[in-house]
Amino acid sequence: MKKKITIKEIAKILMVSVSTVSKAMNDSPEISEKTKKKVKELAKFYGYTPNHIAVSLKNQSTFNIGVIIPDIQNSFLAEVLKNIEITAKTKGYRIITFFTGEKSKEEKESLKILANGMAEGIIMCPSEETFVLKEFEHIKNIAETTSLVTFDRLHEELNYNSVSVDDDQSILKACAHFQETQAKNILFVSSIGWLSVGKTRRKTFNSFIENHTNIDGEVIEEHEMDDLRKKIEERITNKELPKIDAILGADIESTLIANAAISKTSLKYIDEISLIGYVNKRHNELQYPQISYINQFPEKVGEKAVELLINSLKDDSSKIKKEVIKTEIVVKDTSK
């Protein structure tokens, strides 16, 4: 493999100084057109392009935004990521993405690398393990010297610019929607009872049921997918217990499982049972029936996160902003 050519070598070949080459490559008005042409031609011939690492070190700026994502497979996070990238690009930044696999250790690593010269600011969704351990020191440390925006998952110790989604409201809206359409007994299903977001969603559901005497609720939480499926099937076909007329899925997986269970037991949507949950939008559009879902507007989350970060990059002293994106129930084929 050929070695990469440097400015120094080009300078030597052309018998000019390193500064002249550098200025010529950067189209400095100090340099004559003739010299510029000569330099650029040789640079092209040798395939020279400036070493980004050196440029970044010298300029103390990278135009990189670091992005930390817990899980690539999570379609909400993937969509947010996509929109972070699109928005960043329009503002002249590129993004460098690290994935943590929901692990605190990887999160620390990623933060450290990004903060130490690789990126000017960081947009992150903290990993689940960080919440479980309740250890936020590594994030706080980084935030002392680097602009930081968190998204999706909140914690009171994380007092930085953030973009989140009104998750409670979405659960309440779904419940209210069921209530309006005369549901009497809602089944809340979840495969993420152990996740902080899963806990909040369940609590919100429970509080709705407690506050509304004309509607009943039940909860099935189960991490193991096959068990979850079996429990849901058993419950919705059980004639001895009160009839379930609506299911609320607390996450994409449990929503799909509930849909599969309904389809397997041949219950009829709307007439016999309704379903609202979280979905992968892209997939849902291609399915029949399409599941009624809670839209969390990942595009808005991504866009806002970039805006907040770039603002704080420009004005260090600006106040902390906590944006909350409003969710919406999108009615498709599985509910009235």
Add this chain to the structure above:
Amino acid sequence: MKKKITIKEIAKILMVSVSTVSKAMNDSPEISEKTKKKVKELAKFYGYTPNHIAVSLKNQSTFNIGVIIPDIQNSFLAEVLKNIEITAKTKGYRIITFFTGEKSKEEKESLKILANGMAEGIIMCPSEETFVLKEFEHIKNIAETTSLVTFDRLHEELNYNSVSVDDDQSILKACAHFQETQAKNILFVSSIGWLSVGKTRRKTFNSFIENHTNIDGEVIEEHEMDDLRKKIEERITNKELPKIDAILGADIESTLIANAAISKTSLKYIDEISLIGYVNKRHNELQYPQISYINQFPEKVGEKAVELLINSLKDDSSKIKKEVIKTEIVVKDTSK
């Protein structure tokens, strides 16, 4: 926001030299335990961590692998990415991911940045636009100075280490599977007729049909999802034309659409019609019915790609290797 502290400042505070601080931080045996302790304590106090950019520049090595992915939303690519990361980590490398959105321009940008100091080698899936334009110069240029592994999409001009999937074979296997189960008339559906991979899959299908006189085939290609759905529905319910007894989906989207069409028209799987296609494995497992699918083993693709790259990093002169992963038909609920 606090400024990041540097080695120089720590040296000044402790009244020692910059070299001593650097060596102490790196646990050099040249430095006394006492000094090490002093330095490390102060470093900790000030939250000092070495600037990665500077270290990379100095050491001329980053332990970064650059990864270029055309589309985050593509679940096959997302799984490959995940496994690239997992494998890279076990080998002591981290990955820096760029997304191109299937655009040639972004691909050029990403390659340039990664190759110019940010990464030691690159694993990439070339963008669709690159294939459409048949412009591979930017990739070839990079490959002259940087170790490169391509995956999934092949082209004769891209003569580098590569990992791909025996795509033709998978289509032939699916056809053969249908033939064995007594299908007489296979419908090939595709939403990616314009993509190179879509063209290959269709050609392979056509050649199978031509070579097998006891089985007929038809093709529906349509980029617009709603139109695709309508055309499939019309065709499978049309009693005047020969009955379709098997559908082969050429991509995830068309497979889902075919499944939706079958479900909408209430045709019975296996008895009346069969379906094999490409799926998002994770989702498919949660669905009912589960679609029979072509497994492309994204884990193997990711793992192999990293291995090839690291080998060529270690031994520059090693021969070009072209790995081909064998696909497998996984029979689920939609075929015999």
Add this chain to the structure above:
DNA sequence: CTGAAAGCGCTTACAG
């Protein structure tokens, strides 16, 4: 055991 010096590949204020 500690430090001065050179250098990684660049950019830029300054001098000529």
Add this chain to the structure above:
DNA sequence: CTGAAAGCGCTTACAG
């Protein structure tokens, strides 16, 4: 218009 010098934040061979 061109070039020498300093410096971005580090590491390391070498001298003491």
